[in-house]
Amino acid sequence: MMLINGVPADRISADDRGLAFGDGVFRTLQCRDGTPCLWPWQFACLTRDAARLGLPVPDESLLLAELAAACAGLPSAVAKITLTRGSGPRGYAIPAQASATRIVAAHGWTGYPxxxxxxxxxxxxxxxxxxxxxxxxxxxxxxxxxxxxxxxxxxxxxxxxxxxxxxxxxxxxxxxxxxxxxxxxxxxxxxxxxxxxxxxxxxxxxxxxxxxxxxxxxxxxxxxxxxxxxxxxxxxxxxxxxxxxxxxxxxxxxxxxxxxxxxxxxxx
Amino acid sequence: MMLINGVPADRISADDRGLAFGDGVFRTLQCRDGTPCLWPWQFACLTRDAARLGLPVPDESLLLAELAAACAGLPSAVAKITLTRGSGPRGYAIPAQASATRIVAAHGWTGYPxxxxxxxxxxxxxxxxxxxxxxxxxxxxxxxxxxxxxxxxxxxxxxxxxxxxxxxxxxxxxxxxxxxxxxxxxxxxxxxxxxxxxxxxxxxxxxxxxxxxxxxxxxxxxxxxxxxxxxxxxxxxxxxxxxxxxxxxxxxxxxxxxxxxxxxxxxx
Incomplete structure (x- = not known):
């Protein structure tokens, strides 16, 4: 299950700067019954990393709700939050009007041995x-x-x-x-x-x-x-x-x- | 105009390794009437770069046809060829079955002063x-x-x-x-x-x-x-x-x- 900017979807715009330049950050999380483990540390890392690249950080409650939705029906899941600078015109320069892309995805996971x-x-x-x-x-x-x-x-x-x-x-x-x-x-x-x-x-x-x-x-x-x-x-x-x-x-x-x-x- | 694996489209799978890891290469080309300038050098660079990452290189004639299609109606264009390792399961390991993603895009361009x-x-x-x-x-x-x-x-x-x-x-x-x-x-x-x-x-x-x-x-x-x-x-x-x-x-x-x-x- 995947949400892109809050909407169930599995594709992103091919001109997203996440694809073009790797212009974004991510976290991989263990979730149990839709609740992310180590969340305070994960959210702090996400916030710190996004700030260093000048990316906006989504509201914490929004991310938690989207993680819960992405993990629906999965007692044990690996979730991934990806934040990119969104679509932009050609060129490395950071667009003034960039609208960030937020991807929250999860799939079932049985853990390591x-x-x-x-x-x-x-x-x-x-x-x-x-x-x-x-x-x-x-x-x-x-x-x-x-x-x-x-x-x-x-x-x-x-x-x-x-x-x-x-x-x-x-x-x-x-x-x-x-x-x-x-x-x-x-x-x-x-x-x-x-x-x-x-x-x-x-x-x-x-x-x-x-x-x-x-x-x-x-x-x-x-x-x-x-x-x-x-x-x-x-x-x-x-x-x-x-x-x-x-x-x-x-x-x-x-x-x-x-x-x-x-x-x-x-x-x- | 954009072609993804030869088909007019503007979105890619959100689990593409190009997005997840920047696992891919690209070239930016100047095109005139649908013909890429410096093509022998561009194609040689693309081939060399793809080989270094272990990515397959599309057939040269296929790329030229897709560039021409992407530049249709644009006397002067900037084109971009992106090759990624395609979608894959979670994790850095290169999947044995990865199917590369090929993006050919172009838009009108008036050149630098x-x-x-x-x-x-x-x-x-x-x-x-x-x-x-x-x-x-x-x-x-x-x-x-x-x-x-x-x-x-x-x-x-x-x-x-x-x-x-x-x-x-x-x-x-x-x-x-x-x-x-x-x-x-x-x-x-x-x-x-x-x-x-x-x-x-x-x-x-x-x-x-x-x-x-x-x-x-x-x-x-x-x-x-x-x-x-x-x-x-x-x-x-x-x-x-x-x-x-x-x-x-x-x-x-x-x-x-x-x-x-x-x-x-x-x-x-």
Whole structure:
């Protein structure tokens, strides 16, 4: 089920700037009985990203109503909110009169296998290096060719790949954020030069103290524990990163339990 | 007038990967009486770019027929060919069964003011720095947020802005390629780390010997002459780059004359 600017539809204008230039942002959300999980964090991310591109943000209650409508009949769903700058004349210049396009879509979803969260996942390094673009860093925008290439190169044996930037520092997974435990302190890559700041990344940082720092590949290999996370997958401890192995996932269990509670909660 | 996969239409599926990820390429072409100018160079660029993203390229005769149809009744037109990876399920992974989307559109166009090509244009430096991404360098793909931001920041007093990469080397204009004359030798930035290689850039290199090199801002300021070019604008000598002024445009006139002949020519 899909709503485009509030109306059931499945097509958009071919001159939409979302298609022409990737001029827009999106969020992918887990919904239960029509209610989006992590909504306060998701909406905050959407608002922050839209503001950085100068896009208007729809009213929160409107989005919630459209998510509920898109999820009708789906007890467990993946929803996606896409906001673009709408149709415009030829050329990169942002039109003064652009009217944003809002797409809210959902489909049924059974979730990832539970063993990922329980037993941990196998990671490898991606060959592709992310370009540095501070002006777009952190934004979940529609320019995702780097993500497409990274994901398409990831061997199937690995649940996730770790992306470095062109300077060789660690950024994220192909579709997740990365957290590292060193001597009892949580760290996550600073996303001020590239990468996507997921809603679950924000949620984790609301639960435990986390340092946002520049991490090198050897910092991951020396870590006591790693996990990757996104709002669909939840939190996956890392069982291996190429040759390196981890076995003790105890430090991540309280976060997983808190997240399960968060997901089970319903907004008032 | 627009054709989508050969059929008159103006909407595409909202789950097209061109919208979701910018997973596609495009060309913008000048057409005269339905015939695209610089077609051999345009088609070569489209073929090269599509191959780099693993997209199928439509048959050349099909594209020419669709361009002619889209330009019907338009003696002078701007056409745009967009190729995307088509609709796909959620997720970055490239679907095995993706069926490409082909959009051919055109609208009437009166051209840029002649004074740009005759008297030269005023340039400035863009504040935005392009990220380095060798895997996408040169490709006219649909991830164009950097271009949108650069163009939107360009003060109206300037016809074009010069973009540097995150290393501080010169790449291109916001919608043009840059050529530099030093002691009788033409140079243009090597586009192996970022930037868009335009069809007219290739044409210029087919006309005169051009070195593809790394250029620094001071190399532009020390040049005997600069020009910017794209297939819509043609060749514009640069009259100023911030404080620096140029007055002698004689070396660019033979190229402009050859291009006028090329544009006036019709394919057999």
């Amino acid at each position: 539970e063993r990922h969260a329980r037993d941990g996942v196998a990671l490898t390094w991606c060959a592709l290096r992310l370009g540095l673009q501070p002006r777009l860093a952190g934004i979940k925008h529609l320019n995702r060719l780097e993500s497409v290439m990274a994901k398409s190169e990831l061997p199937e044996a690995f649940a996730e790949g770790v992306l470095l930037d062109s300077d060789g520092t660690v950024v994220e997974g192909t579709l997740s954020n990365v957290f590292v435990l060193h001597d009892g302190r949580w760290q996550t890559p600073l996303l001020d030069r590239c990468g996507v700041a997921g809603a679950l990344r924000d949620w984790v940082m609301s639960q435990v103290p986390v340092e946002q720092v520049r991490l090198l590949p050897q910092d991951l290999l020396r870590a006591d524990l790693l996990f990757v996370c996104n709002s669909l997958a939840g939190i996956w401890p890392v069982a291996s990163l190429d040759e390196r192995r981890w076995r003790d996932f105890a430090p991540v269990r309280p976060l997983q339990a808190a997240l399960a509670q968060e997901y089970a909660a319903r907004p008032a | 002649e004074r740009h090509a005759r008297d030269g244009v005023a340039l400035t430096w863009c504040a935005l720095r392009l990220g380095l991404q060798p895997r996408l360098a040169g490709i006219k793909h649909l991830n164009r947020l950097e271009s949108v931001m650069a163009k939107s920041e360009l003060p109206e007093a300037f016809a074009e802005g010069v973009l540097l990469d995150s290393d501080g080397t010169v790449v291109e204009g916001t919608l043009s390629n840059v050529f530099v004359l030093h002691d009788g030798r033409w140079q243009t930035p090597l586009l192996d780390r970022c930037g868009v290689a335009g069809a007219l850039r290739d044409w210029v290199m087919s006309q005169v010997p051009v070195e593809q090199v790394r250029l620094l801002p001071q190399d532009l300021l020390r040049a005997d002459l600069l020009f910017v070019c794209n297939s819509l604008a043609g060749i514009w000598p640069v009259a100023s780059l911030d404080e620096r002024r140029w007055r002698d445009f004689a070396p660019v006139r033979p190229l402009q004359a050859a291009l006028a002949q090329e544009y006036a020519a019709r394919p057999a």
